[in-house]
Amino acid sequence: MKFSSVISTGGEWLRGEGPHHQIVISSRVRLARNLRNRSFPGWAKKAERTAILELIKPRVEELPEMQDSFSELLQDLSALEKQVLVERHLISREHAAKGVGSAVVMNRRQTLSIMVNEEDHLRMQSIRSGLQLKQAFKLVDKVDSALESKLEFAYDQRLGYLTACPTNVGTGMRASAMLHLPGLVLSELINQVIQAVSKIGLAVRGLYGEGTEAMGNLFQISNQTTLGEKEDEIISRLSKVIETIIEKEHDARQVLIQKKSNTLSDQIGRAYGVLTFAHAMTSKEALNLLSIIKLGVDLGAFPEDRRLPIDELFIDTQPAHLQKSSQQKLSAEERDHLRAQIIRDRLKVFPKPDISKLANESDNGSSFRASNNE
């Protein structure tokens, strides 16, 4: 499978399906594994890293899940191609910085991606749309069991799976979900939620994980600890917290509709106006405005069939996707111009926001909740 077909197929998790898909964009579970008695990638010399890669990569490629896969050495990918994979969350930012001795293998559906020689020898990740942490874990667990029969993993009776960073030791598992929380942000409740979540040993991060800014009202929530708790316990604890946040987000939206419908209509109208008529737009501004339009679709101000084009814009307006589609490297200014143009083109066929629909929702609160809690 070629890189061009990775680009042209959207990847299953981008389709916006699955339970609670309006608020939960995607669910991801990754497992970190290392080979026994080998230096971890960050410490191994180039020759050892390459030897480890040659040991692991064929085993990964022969997995039944990896039939018709995309498999590439990191040094054979351009900076732009790596960035596209980062924007799709198929590799980490850290992995994108790697060259000789590292590789990525992913399946056609882009639901499974395996990084070789990232921070650990193996980082296996499964990604699904909506809230499907259990299903994501099931796939990655199966892959782990299959690889374990062919590769000898570093494992300690007491500490479990051994990883380069002590924060991952034990299960080596990080489960996370990407949440779209405009309601909590607009009603200024988000910091409260973030604080409460971090107190119970979970982490809240920005769009691209550790140390990144929250943009487009998108937040990643994940388990912080990996030792002393079983995988399924971690996942069900995380899922419960996420379900509570989803409820809070719905509540916040309800309150906004009932008490601040003017502010809400104004926000949606302005976002629509700027996106429809602007000629230069940074990716941050685009994400923030698209987030409000997405909220508008959720609340009925735009027809339901407008959901997919908006979701697609979230990815297509990211810097690397933009440059890849235009087949050339662009300056920041040119990117902002092209981004605005793409958005204008796609919004041409978009109806104006129907604010009266919003008002109807508030008259009919109970059915609104039911329809959003499927």
Added chain:
Amino acid sequence: MLCDVCKCNDATVFLTQILEGKMQKVNMCDACSKEKGVQDPTGFALADLLLGIGAAEEIEKGASTQKCPVCGYTQADFKKTGRLGCSTCYVTFGEGLNNLLKAMHKGTEHVGKLPQRAHRTVELNDKMRTLTESLQKAVAEENYETAASLRDQIKQLEHELASSS
């Protein structure tokens, strides 16, 4: 500079405490400082409070020259990067790591998935324990015939254990 708690993020909160004329420094990232509820760091042996008892000393002698026999990684390397060199480093730096792991995680022992290979070892170890107990009982009861048979079974098991690990 990396956070002393998670060793992953850059430290943004720097705490200095002078206690009985001795200076202690703890560097933390934003998330860890919030998680540890650091607001008013008065009246505590801070490093001990945040990283577990004895951690302050660990930090002090962080630049010690202990070296991993397998990969050559040193404690100073760990202090710098927050990452370990290889799986054996967990044994080499075991003592210092234990406090760190205690502060970092929910527990100190893995209770999750076992690799098939480890699964087998755990089973064999359990069987070995039962057999040893039975053997001691048989000897105490002067039941030598049973004891002899148990001894043979233990030998067989020892062999299996050696080949499985």
